[in-house]
Amino acid sequence: MGPWRSLWVLLALLRALQSQTPRPIPVSYVTRARTRVTPWLVAFHQEQFQGEWYVLGLAGNSFRKEDRRLLNPYTATFELNPDNSFQVSYSMNRGPNCRTWSYRLLASSRPGHFTVDTGTGGQREDVLVFDSDYRTFAVLLSRKVSHGREVLRVSLLGRTWTLRPEAMDKFICLARAHHLSNDNIVFPEVIVWIPAPNSC
Template sequence: MGPWWALWLILTLPQILEGQAPAMPRGFSQMKSFQSDQFQGEWFVLGLADNTYKREHRALLNFFISLFELKNNSQFQVTNSMTRGKRCNTWSYSLIPTTKPGQFTRDNRGSGPGADKENIQVIETDYVNFALVLSLRQTSSQSITRVSLLGRNWRLPHKTIDRFICLTRTQNLTKNNFLFPDLTDWLPDPKVC
């Protein structure tokens, strides 16, 4: 290994390693602590932004709920429930905490060898009203960035929605990448599945 190769490796290795976990977006501060016991429970998914979403995908997103259940080993069991017509779709996965507050990796052990690695970071939350969550996943062909707006109830202040939009912009997502479920047919307190 020549000196140029070594220099290149020294200069690029930190960037390569940094790309493996969510970095704190501009305008947001690193959480000092994360209260898993306060975060657990039911969250309504009120908005999603993803670099793979396009306008034509908007009709595919129905209202859904994510239930975060804290397990003895400090992991979350996440169960999502969404209605599609008269059917109920559910899917689950585990989130394994990392050393950073509010940061997790998604457990893909059941997905087989070569499963995509996904890093998830709770960027901001007040535990009782809203949470902003950033997910970064690397597949064999692309990097997928997703921002989720979670709420404990149906209505969020405009300031919270503005923070969601701000977070999406720091991830180079545009309004074409946004999906908001249509809630017009739901009663004030729907139960999914």
């Protein structure tokens, strides 16, 4: 085995060990990370944000490489209510069946910041529209605490199934800023992603 092959094996083993010992991400890290990636939206234009989006990618500390085969293409539809909340409806094809689920996002005083209305008084989940141009892409960040561990998810949404590389880079950079590795990133089968060198 040559020296380069040995190096790659060692790196693969280190990555495997890292993935076996997940560390909870401190709650305060969400605030610190935003200053290193991109500022939150100064203003959020909810009328422009509503409508249908395609879920092009997901990243999260609860995802593993094996989850990639479970993610089918699906859509998210945001309908603006008179009280400035959003009714969010998801639809995913799984084989011959169509799975749907929905919830309501309650607006807060911060632009683009929402809380999921569970209707049951369950665990609080915060959702932030981290970045969007409203016409082509949106990057969402959500966070909740489950069994004492923070569950973090970054979502990449698009108005079509194709995106400019810059939008993909924003998604990847935000995921990496929250210590998520490539193994924590999943795409539907229609998406082909090759990490760009020095993208963040």
